[in-house]
Amino acid sequence: MINYMYKTTAPAVVDAVIAWDAKRSAWNIQRAKLGQVFGGETSPMRSGSRSYVGGVKLSASRELDVHWCRPDQYGYRALRSSAKPAKGTSKEERAAQVAEHERLSALWKEHCPANIDQDEAWEAMGLNPGALWLSGGVFFELDGAVYLSLGIRLEDGVEQIEGAAEILGSEFEAARQQVLGLRKAA
Numbered sequence: 001m002i003n004y005m006y007k008t009t010a011p012a013v014v015d016a017v018i019a020w021d022a023k024r025s026a027w028n029i030q031r032a033k034l035g036q037v038f039g040g041e042t043s044p045m046r047s048g049s050r051s052y053v054g055g056v057k058l059s060a061s062r063e064l065d066v067h068w069c070r071p072d073q074y075g076y077r078a079l080r081s082s083a084k085p086a087k088g089t090s091k092e093e094r095a096a097q098v099a100e101h102e103r104l105s106a107l108w109k110e111h112c113p114a115n116i117d118q119d120e121a122w123e124a125m126g127l128n129p130g131a132l133w134l135s136g137g138v139f140f141e142l143d144g145a146v147y148l149s150l151g152i153r154l155e156d157g158v159e160q161i162e163g164a165a166e167i168l169g170s171e172f173e174a175a176r177q178q179v180l181g182l183r184k185a186a
Contacts, residue, residue: 001135005172006148010163016124017141023116027051030113037111043076049118049129054078066097067104079108125161140179147175 008014028044031053035042038056045054055076058064066084068077083101085094119129122137125146135151149172154164 001151003149003151003169004153005167005169006150006154006161006164007145007167007171007175008148008161008163008165009145010161013125013146013162013164014141014144016121017139017146019124020118020121021141024051027113027116030111034108034111034113037107043074048133049122050115051118052115053112067101079104127161140176142175142179145175147172 031042031044034053035056038058040057042056043054045052055069055072055078057075058068058071058077060071060075064077066086067080069080071077080101083094083097085097089097121139122129122132125139127137131152132150137148137150137152139146139148141147147167148161148164154160154166
């Protein structure tokens, strides 16, 4: 697949990327708080351009199965939609498990961040996100410039991001490595 690299310093595009980065950062902070509430790391999941919390890394103990699905391949457990008492559980125990599940569900609803969608950022930059569904694209901001790697070519009158000029892959990669270094240092 061919990727096309672009760079722009157009204020509207830079502001859109900075706003997306702030939204994503706030989402990650809220996701971490959810993990603190439940006592485990939370999983950032993606479906297309949408990000959501997939589960919490908890013990694989069968005792948790009443309220949590079995761990996935990475050890994350999703909260069940309702308690699943084991066969032979007494009526009193079932009632207590249902009450506990309602408490856990309320905590989840209170602390779980709402899904976020990167399509909002693409639209704010002036690009129809549907154009990227098959070919993909990434963006980041560095020193007041937005760098883009797109699976589509921006063409006048068809798809356009204000001020976007095509750049060499080496310039894009150098900027990407610099951003990765800054993130690692933070």
